Amino acid sequence: MQIQHVRVTHLDTSIWGFLAEREKTLPLVTPLDIYNQYRETRGSWFWDSGCAIVEIVADDGTSGFGWCEDGCRAIKPIIENHLSRLLIGENPFEVEGIWDRLFRASIPYGRKGAALEAISAIDIALWDLMGKATGRPVYELLGGPIRKTLPVYASALHPVESVNVCREAENYVEQGYSAMKTRFPCGPGDGSRGMAENEAHIARIRETIGDDVDLMADVYMGWDFHYAVRMCQRLEKYRLAWLEEPFLPDDLISYAKLRKETPIPLSGGEHEFTRYGFQQIIDMEAMDILQPDLRRCGGFTEAKKIAAMAAACGITVIPHAYCITHLHFAAATPNIPMVEYFPLPIWAEPAPSTWQPLFIDEPVPAQARVTLSVQPGLGIRLKRE
Ligand SMILES: [Mg+2]
Structure with missing residues (x-):
């Protein structure tokens, strides 16, 4: 089998679903809160909603697709002007060699960021293709399900009223x-009043849910060491x-100091890339929980290595965000105890009827658990229109 075509399509839709639209105006502390002009909302500085869909087609007609965020429309030129050259004619099952060549070939402009997101989307497409070619779900190809x-x-609980x-x-x-995650309202830009507000927010939730439910809190890079x-x-x-x-994510010294x-x-890693990035976190004993996002860190092929490195150091992996790739990965990885899910809060307006999800057949959790289908590949379809 040989790769015959690589197609990249940009869509003005976020990979984060309706949450991304809501989060443009919901209160939460962000890394730009220290600048007055960007304090009010994340939408004041965030990029436009966008994703890139990468479709890889083999010579027998089998195809697979992957995707990544693409607010800056950088993914299509990276793949079309360079990476596709290293894919055409290759055997799509040889993911290790393909990944290594894409990574090595993109070093001068890659290593992290958009180039790695492009490689991630390609890798996810290859695993989907392998699943479809063999009639097996990706979690089985990965050695699962466990x-x-x-x-x-x-994962919601924004600091609203x-x-x-x-x-x-x-x-x-x-x-x-049995576990839920909230966001903080304040950071160093808000002074001592903000610290009291942060504490009151956490105290309120703890009092509401009691002691038997786990509570986590996301700072979204909004603090500094002394504040933390x-x-x-x-x-x-x-x-x-x-x-x-x-x-x-680069301030690993602060993470390591705060752990002491x-x-x-402490958790993190949703903005980290490749085994090399995660190795630095592990070496510096900077985090207790790693949260790679397969659409950034390098896809399944690289995430397997990251999870194995974490397992060897007693570190738990809990992937960042809800998506089908993370469900397949979690179903095949022993040190992933659960997956993040973005429910619609009871007080929130549902998505307008004009809002379209990216995929068809993405499983929806019930009673805080999600069941994977036995469909080949990733088991979802792209909404074509
Ligand atoms: Mg987060």
Whole structure:
């Protein structure tokens, strides 16, 4: 079998689904909160919603597709002007060699960022293609399933009005979630008043859900080291299961120092790329939980290596965000205990009828668990229109 075509299509839709549209205006601390002009909303500085769909077609007509975020429309030129040259004529089953050649060939402009997102989308397409060619779901090709259904945690709880936060948290407990994640309202730009606000937000949720439900909190890179130390002292009594991305992904020294200052486990990695990036996190003992995103870190082929490296150091992997690639990966990886899911909060307006999901047949969790289909490949279809 040989790769015959590589097609890249840009769509003005976010890979994060309806959440991305909502998060443009929802309150949450971000890395740009220290700049007054960008404090109000993430939408004030975030790129336009966009994704790239990469379709790889083999000479027998079998095809697979992968995707990644593409707000800047950089993916199509990277693949069409360069990477596709290293794909045409290759055997799509030889993913290790293909990945290594794409990575080596893109070093001067790649290593992290958009080039790695392009390689990730290609790799995801190749695994989908291999599944379709063999009639097997991707999790089987990866050596799974190790479980028939996967637990998901509820990831939402933006710091909106407190009555809605409490209603929302309560609703997740009623839906059977045993873990949920919130976002913080404030960072160093908001002074001491913001610290009290952050603490009150966490205290409110903990009081609502009781002690038997895990609570996590995402800083989305919005703090600095001293702020985080003081904030963690205030938060320890609420027994957070993890504190996510307190700092920029390159500031590993702050992560490592904060781990020595607080018993709260630290997580991160959604903005990290390749085994080399994750090896630095592991070497510096910077995090307790790694959260690779397969649409950024290098696809299945690279994520397998990252998960194996984590397993050898007693580090848990919990992939970033809900998507079908992460479900297949979790179903085949022993050190992934659960997957992130973005439920629509009970107080929120549902997506307008004009809003279209990217995929058909993506599984939806029920009672905080999700069951994978036995369809070949990734088991989903692209909405064509
Ligand atoms: Mg996060």
